[in-house]
Amino acid sequence: MSELKMDLIDNENKKQKPDADKIAFGKHYSDHMFIMDYSTDKGWYDPRIVPYEPITLDPAAMIFHYGQTVFEGLKAYRTTTDKILLFRPEQNFKRLNLSSDRLSIPAIDEELALTYLKKLIEVEKDWVPQAEGNSLYIRPFIIATEPNLSLAPSETYQFMIILSPVGSYYKEGIHPVRIHVEDEYTRAVRGGTGKAKTAGNYAAAYKAQERATKEGYSQVLWLDGVEKKYIEEVGSMNVFFKINGEIVTPELNGSILEGITRMSIIELLKDWGIPITERKISLEELYEAYDQDKLEEAFGTGTAAVISPVGELNWGDRNMVINNREIGEMSKKLYDTLTGIQTGKVEDLYNWTVEVK
Amino acid sequence: MSELKMDLIDNENKKQKPDADKIAFGKHYSDHMFIMDYSTDKGWYDPRIVPYEPITLDPAAMIFHYGQTVFEGLKAYRTTTDKILLFRPEQNFKRLNLSSDRLSIPAIDEELALTYLKKLIEVEKDWVPQAEGNSLYIRPFIIATEPNLSLAPSETYQFMIILSPVGSYYKEGIHPVRIHVEDEYTRAVRGGTGKAKTAGNYAAAYKAQERATKEGYSQVLWLDGVEKKYIEEVGSMNVFFKINGEIVTPELNGSILEGITRMSIIELLKDWGIPITERKISLEELYEAYDQDKLEEAFGTGTAAVISPVGELNWGDRNMVINNREIGEMSKKLYDTLTGIQTGKVEDLYNWTVEVK
Missing domain, CATH: 3.20.10.10 (D-amino Acid Aminotransferase, subunit A, domain 2)
Known part of the structure; x- marks a missing residue:
């Protein structure tokens, strides 16, 4: 593979990581996120890892009105020998594209997306929890960003990946x-x-x-x-x-x-x-x-x-x-x-x- | 009715209004918009008219992931005697609440919402086009804003109204x-x-x-x-x-x-x-x-x-x-x-x- 072209803007204000025992699902986010933009003329462009921060959108952005959006969910696990593992991540990006097709959203390059994800996890490796049963939840998603109230697919999109440390699903054992x-x-x-x-x-x-x-x-x-x-x-x-x-x-x-x-x-x-x-x-x-x-x-x-x-x-x-x-x-x-x-x-x-x- | 409590922040950088002949649907927005916030403890609060500007949301805001959002569409028309008319707007707010109920979004006060809308149109009255067949399209909408990846209704929302001057639907006559x-x-x-x-x-x-x-x-x-x-x-x-x-x-x-x-x-x-x-x-x-x-x-x-x-x-x-x-x-x-x-x-x-x- 050719050299990965991607900007990385470091977050100088690192957050404190949540206590392993007290992690609530989907409420803590890591220090960085991945973003990439799309326009009909440029295709997907400007992949970058930036500090986790609010995003700014026009109130007429199509995501708010007509629901053109898809997402994925997967996890990164830390092994007892301190390796970080993803579980079948290529399947998530494959499914993301299938979802996008149904919602008239342009496809991403699945292989590149996985490379971006791996780079993001590498940057955020300290956010993959150690504790038994804990993991780093990964949320890739795409939103339609064009400000336009017409009923037609958006001409611009953002693909993002955010990371959220999560606790064990079964803190008190598995109860049917x-x-x-x-x-x-x-x-x-x-x-x-x-x-x-x-x-x-x-x-x-x-x-x-x-x-x-x-x-x-x-x-x-x-x-x-x-x-x-x-x-x-x-x-x-x-x-x-x-x-x-x-x-x-x-x-x-x-x-x-x-x-x-x-x-x-x-x-x-x-x-x-x-x-x-x-x-x-x-x-x-x-x-x-x-x-x-x-x-x-x-x-x-x-x-x-x-x-x-x-x-x-x-x-x-x-x-x-x-x-x-x-x-x-x-x-x-x-x-x-x-x-x-x-x-x-x-x-x-x-x-x-x-x-x- | 008691005195209307609402902030109004004037937009000092007024935009140029689009040519009546060249208005594309849903691509031009007026100088101001209405916003009101909701939280489970405060209910709907802080209604305000502010300059039309981008909104800032956490990437984990629920609107981006689980689609809790509703909207309405109606128009303001300028009569030949220069009056500004809305068409059955109370029906739109009634339906907005019915939509919200289905999407587990808290109801708004329909009468107050209409008062806010009227005030916004009053502020933006110059945006209601003069030309035959043109009108001011009104888009009230509610989005779930809580940053949380859990599958449950959001605890915070924003209700907004944006305005968009639109041209005649039938510029070249009505063609079946x-x-x-x-x-x-x-x-x-x-x-x-x-x-x-x-x-x-x-x-x-x-x-x-x-x-x-x-x-x-x-x-x-x-x-x-x-x-x-x-x-x-x-x-x-x-x-x-x-x-x-x-x-x-x-x-x-x-x-x-x-x-x-x-x-x-x-x-x-x-x-x-x-x-x-x-x-x-x-x-x-x-x-x-x-x-x-x-x-x-x-x-x-x-x-x-x-x-x-x-x-x-x-x-x-x-x-x-x-x-x-x-x-x-x-x-x-x-x-x-x-x-x-x-x-x-x-x-x-x-x-x-x-x-x-």
Whole structure:
């Protein structure tokens, strides 16, 4: 690769790093961030690492009005031997471009983006936490910046990467969660933006989450937008079930996010010779399996939690308790293997990790 | 009403106003804007009119990541007797609150918001264009500003109003447009955010619009997200048809925007004693009516165009030419009446206009 051309403006006012025990998710940011601009005539230009600081936009910037924006989420982990590892970061930039395509945002060079990210992490290496279970959350995102109220794709954009040290998702051990089936609100539908990581999908989900929280549930289970019959996601995670020894997960249909943790789990299970099927799964089928004592495990998957076991599922007056509200054997094995690979404790047989030197 | 408490910081560097003939939509902004802040402990506070200037936000501000934002669009018109009129502005603030409810954004005081808007227009009265057909486009919007990557409603917001002088939508006379039926992409679905004016809905529609433009069409006709069978909207407008002497428009179903122009047209037609029905309309039904020579007119309705006649509708290999590609009698009468009331040329029998003194 040719020499990397990128400006670096050092932040002379370094912040104090938060206490490992007291880190709240997404509230602390490192000293620097990455920015790159886009215009229709120049393409992507001026990649730079600058002090973390507020950004200034015209009030008519299109991000505020028409929602042209995409993002990604991944983590950097510090191993016990003090290496810094990223987990399949090339998949995040690949997905960022897929999301951008849906939102009419210009693609970035995926390989260059990874180089920029690695450089940023290198500059901010002291921000990758030491403590067990902690990590540095990485948020790449693109926003439409042209000041224009016309309904058309923006002619200018900013691509940014910010970094946020985060604590362990499971400070008090893994406790299976209570899930509420959402049958009124819809997260996504075929032909919509469900498989894109774009802002609009997330705010649209708050209303259902608020109701679930009020009723004592942790997350909602989303059904398909067409028939309100098939399972799509749980909260902002993909979802898996173990039914009669077989693992099943909803097939990718355009409205389900194509999770990188999801993909890794499928690859692991295949490698382990465990039957895994991607297909439509109706809620009815799930309750039938439960009634026949065949529903053995259920878990959500995503970057934040990796694996989030489901202990209870509630659908109107039909309630099911899964695996006695305990984490299942398969969920545990997947969690240990994935987090083990991510943090360098388990040998990475799949070349998933990328070291930042 | 008690005395209005609001700061006003004058802009000493007034801009030159654009030529009436050369105004591009949404590219010029007036000298001042309105801002008000929200925090969970203070509620909405510090309403102020300040110079139009860039806003500064943390890169982790929630608007950039999770899309919690709503907006409105309305216009101020200058009458031939030099009065400034708003058209049903209380409806816009009512709808803004309905949109906010869907997006888990705190409500504003609708009456106060209108007072703030009137004060802003008063300060910027020279920005309301004189020229026939021109007007001052008003964009109220709310954005989530808390720097936090957690998936939860923001604890802080900004409500802003910016103003943009706009030219006549029909500089070269009203030409009926060619519309392409979109049967792959989906704009909205029941349980989603279709009836809210929120950013995510708009960027999601670009992909379909791009394809339609490439194929020589002006806009797309959106079908329902569930069955892909019933007509919902055209472009970013509501849609009406005249079939065999009766006017029909898709009924409000949660995924259709509740247009204020739409509402006004229904009220006008009822007042005129012309049959108007809000109901489901399938594309099949429309083509059948066309084949039987009963489809007399079709038009989109919205703040920008008021009435936009449809001259041609294309669905795969089925093409229909409506009213010989000319504006229909009813479309014309509605356009003349509505724009007449808005600009003070036609007596406002309905108390729809609000004067800014």
